[in-house]
Amino acid sequence: MNWSELWTVVSGANKFSTAFSHVWLAIVFFRVLVFALAVQQIRGDEDRDFMCNTDEPGCSIVCYDAIVPFSHLRLWAMQLIFITCPSLMVMAHVKYRLRKDKAFIARHGTRLYNNPGKKRGALWWTYLVSLLFKIAFDAGFLYLLQYIYNGYEVPRLSKCSLAPCPITVDCFISRPTEKKIFIFFMVVSSAFSIFTCVCEIIYLVCKRIMKIISWMNEMKRINAIIELNSMIVEAKQRT
Template identity: 50%
Template sequence: MDWKTLQGLLSGVNKYSTAFGRIWLSVVFVFRVLVYVVAAERVWGDEQKDFDCNHRQPGCTNVCYDHYFPISHIRLWALQLIFVTCPSLLVIMHVAYREDRERKNREKNGENCPKLYSNTGKKHGGLWWTYLLTLFFKLGIEIVFLYLLHRIWDSFDLPRLVKCDFHPCPNTVDCYIARPTEKKIFTYFMVGASALCIVLTVCEIFYLIFKRVVRSMQKLKKKKRSLTYSKASTCPCHSRLDHDGKLKISPVEALRASAPNLTLI
């Protein structure tokens, strides 16, 4: 698998990601993709060939291996990395769609026409929802794959010895997994990196929602202030208020107030 191509595609997501998103992408490529390519892939190697049973009955080893390893760790992690990184491409596609709309608008109405978007990469409107949905997709995929890994291999454990009594094995056969301790260490490391990505994704979801709520409250406050100001400006009594909020009284009105019986000519 060409991980460099995938990294090149996802590097553009950094421009539109939050701080949590940038950290998530760094964790994925440094602690997961790099470890997968450099070390984990070589540790597993040809697992079926290294799966040794103390019986030479034809087909017995294959049946036992298929029962205890319905899918290889290394292939499951490859699928997980592909599925968990692909939703980020939706953000790039949405930004490209906005840029294409902007280009068509300029071609139709001229270069000096009003822009459709102040910033095509800013997370407002539909792009905000697209970004949030990609986070939920990534979170769901991470949880599903962790559950599968835990379900297939109980508590992510790799025992040294497994017993098999499936047909065509003539009796209970002892089978040995190659390098179980080393594989167990890599399994725990990959599970820990996946758990860290889950935490970062949850933090980014809460950050986006919190930021959206704060922005909405600020807009609501500004709207209320403008509405209050517009009502005050139309009221006759408020039109006579000075900058300090005090009522402006003319000298004649002040004189009348001090001497109500005085007749002014």
């Protein structure tokens, strides 16, 4: 997996974002950095270090699949990919606006958008939906991790009695404390990512509401001026 290419795309999409999204990007960068440097290159495949106190062929493989149905490292990699994909929605929409603006300039000689990357109209909704997707993906993977690891716990000892194990055997997961630390980091960083996305949604919605209120006040002021001018004209006509 080429993380640098994915990072370049996400960083390019983030230039159309707010300050909250820059904070989110910094958190994701730290998560990718930890995964790429401290985890992916050091850990590798873990099933070789999983042991059960039996020599029965196939017992350790079956028990490993039951106790660790999905590696939290692979789950983390999928999570990082999924949460960065919604940024591509915004980038694709901006690219569409740029092409549309160029075509409009070629036909009419004027610009259709003063700033194609400004979050107005449909682009505002695309940006909002991308934030909702980021929250949903992070929350979904947190739930999945909690479901697989039974409350984010990594047991030092697990019992297994699945066939072809002859009896109930004791199985040991390699480096459970290390795994628990990485899971804790994953959970905390995901929670911070969700928090920044929620803050950004609140910021965007409040900003939009303030603009609507300002527009309504401006319309009231214009209507009041029009009514006042009409009254003045009627008064002049009477005199």
